[in-house]
Amino acid sequence: MDKHIQYALSTLLVATSLGVAGTAHAYVTITGDVSPGSPSDPWDLGSSVLRVGGASDPWEPTFNSGEVIVASGGQLFSAGALVGNDRSGTVQVVGYGSKWTNSGSIQLCVKGYNGHGLLVVRNGAEVLTDDLVVGNQNSESYGDVLVEGYDATLTSQVNTYIGLRARGRVDIKQGGSFFSNNVYIGGGSGASGCSSCNGHVTVTGSATRWVSTGEFILGVNSQGTLDIDRAEVFTNNARIGRAETLSRSKASVHGWGGTWTNQGLFRVGTVEGSGELTIGAYGTLVTEDTEIHSELGHAFIKVNDVYASWLNSGDVTVFASGNQSPSLLVGKDAFVSIDGLLRTAPKAVGLYPYLGPSVRIEDGDLIAGAMEVEEGDLDFAGGRLETGSFVGDLANMQSGELSVGEAHPATDIVGGYSQGPGATLRIVVGGASPSPLLQVDGDLLLDGGLEVAPADSSVSFQVGDTIALLGWGGDLAGTFAAVNIAVPLAPGLAWDTSALYTSGEITVVPAT
Numbered sequence: 001m002d003k004h005i006q007y008a009l010s011t012l013l014v015a016t017s018l019g020v021a022g023t024a025h026a027y028v029t030i031t032g033d034v035s036p037g038s039p040s041d042p043w044d045l046g047s048s049v050l051r052v053g054g055a056s057d058p059w060e061p062t063f064n065s066g067e068v069i070v071a072s073g074g075q076l077f078s079a080g081a082l083v084g085n086d087r088s089g090t091v092q093v094v095g096y097g098s099k100w101t102n103s104g105s106i107q108l109c110v111k112g113y114n115g116h117g118l119l120v121v122r123n124g125a126e127v128l129t130d131d132l133v134v135g136n137q138n139s140e141s142y143g144d145v146l147v148e149g150y151d152a153t154l155t156s157q158v159n160t161y162i163g164l165r166a167r168g169r170v171d172i173k174q175g176g177s178f179f180s181n182n183v184y185i186g187g188g189s190g191a192s193g194c195s196s197c198n199g200h201v202t203v204t205g206s207a208t209r210w211v212s213t214g215e216f217i218l219g220v221n222s223q224g225t226l227d228i229d230r231a232e233v234f235t236n237n238a239r240i241g242r243a244e245t246l247s248r249s250k251a252s253v254h255g256w257g258g259t260w261t262n263q264g265l266f267r268v269g270t271v272e273g274s275g276e277l278t279i280g281a282y283g284t285l286v287t288e289d290t291e292i293h294s295e296l297g298h299a300f301i302k303v304n305d306v307y308a309s310w311l312n313s314g315d316v317t318v319f320a321s322g323n324q325s326p327s328l329l330v331g332k333d334a335f336v337s338i339d340g341l342l343r344t345a346p347k348a349v350g351l352y353p354y355l356g357p358s359v360r361i362e363d364g365d366l367i368a369g370a371m372e373v374e375e376g377d378l379d380f381a382g383g384r385l386e387t388g389s390f391v392g393d394l395a396n397m398q399s400g401e402l403s404v405g406e407a408h409p410a411t412d413i414v415g416g417y418s419q420g421p422g423a424t425l426r427i428v429v430g431g432a433s434p435s436p437l438l439q440v441d442g443d444l445l446l447d448g449g450l451e452v453a454p455a456d457s458s459v460s461f462q463v464g465d466t467i468a469l470l471g472w473g474g475d476l477a478g479t480f481a482a483v484n485i486a487v488p489l490a491p492g493l494a495w496d497t498s499a500l501y502t503s504g505e506i507t508v509v510p511a512t
Contacts, residue, residue: 219249
């Protein structure tokens with residue numbers, strides 16, 4: 001028979017001081033198979049470990065599920081906790097002022113085929129622990145954490161394992177907060193964990209956040225998933241994928257205000273090359289330096305939906321071999337800004353030959369401070385590309401737009417540039433320029449359109465002002481199918497384009 005022990009502390013509020021009269025209740029409740037028993041408020045277990053569900057001997061009739069509820073300002077102190085010990089165990093901490101402080105580890109789903117451990121933190125309550133293990137034993141069992149409601153807070157000060165040796169799931173939603181140090185989702189660090197276990201995390205809703213300050217690995221030696229929907233996640237040196245598994249680890253960021261911000265190196269993919277990150281509609285990824293390690297196209301970052309964006313303040317390097325699909329995809333009006341160098345290179349270790357391309361622009365904008373791309377490694381299918389320098393041959397043969405003079409004053413191509421009939425070269429000018437705004441060291445093959453547009457701070461042009469649009473060191477072949485100079489001039493002036501294919505210049509002359 002279940003035992004039910006409830007401790008309640010009632011306080012009469014003085015009406016003269018508060019203006020109202022009433023009763024406040026602070027309590028800790030235990031139900032079912034829980035050890036120790038006889039709670040008080042505050043309930044301080046000293047050096048004892050809290051066991052919830054399966055706390056008794058397995059051969060005793062009392063060996064059953066259990067639950068602990070801390071509510072209405074109740075306080076619980078423990079030195080370790082085992083929740084779901086071959087049976088179901090639940091701990092709920094609910095309401096402002098309610099708090100569970102644990103030294104040591106909180107383990108959810110401890111052992112056995114029937115184990116299920118659940119921790120719920122709701123509506124202003126707080127849980128503080130040294131370590132947190134969500135799904136500790138047996139891949140058939142599972143552990144769950146729910147942090148829900150404004151000011152609900154879960155803090156794990158040392159290590160957090162989600163899906164260590166069982167299935168683990170964490171849901172943070174509706175204004176809840178999770179603060180962590182080292183995080184391992186899907187298996188454990190080092191040799192621990194199991195290949196058939198998995199960990200899943202969802203962070204959902206505005207004002208919901210997860211701040212992690214230590215090591216962060218999604219997919220340690222089994223599958224891990226992370227879904228960020230209209231919420232904020234902050235990490236350091238995060239990695240998606242560490243060991244090759246049958247199921248690739250995946251992350252997604254989407255929804256208005258959905259943001260993943262990482263300090264340090266952000267890495268997607270493993271030595272064997274797997275790991276996925278998708279930035280969906282209205283989602284944002286903010287990084288410093290990034291590496292993508294891909295084999296057969298199994299590791300990638302996709303930024304391919306409306307108002308999706310990736311802002312990278314440092315360098316991005318793509319190591320790939322045997323690509324069956326791109327490792328970086330920009331599409332559907334997305335925006336990618338890389339302040340430093342975007343570089344592609346074959347993987348130093350790989351079973352497959354390099355195939356390419358590693359980078360594909362379908363639609364949207366890709367802006368990079370500089371680019372170094374292996375031959376055939378950029379598929380410029382559409383969208384807009386702007387870079388300060390490009391090392392390699394740049395082929396704009398489909399329907400893309402190469403933009404010059406907006407994010408960077410000029411563009412240097414250390415190689416050749418070829419432009420097809422459906423492509424466009426757009427050059428933004430702010431005044432006379434003696435140096436070419438687009439300098440191509442190699443051959444220049446022209447077709448398609450040329451658009452010349454004024455900068456926001458463009459000066460007024462006078463007769464004799466010359467703009468060097470193009471420069472080339474190799475051979476020039478072809479001409480633009482259409483030239484549109486949309487830079488306004490005073491009445492009586494016109495643009496002379498007669499030297500465009502000889503010196504690459506246009507000049508202001510009197511209109512005839």
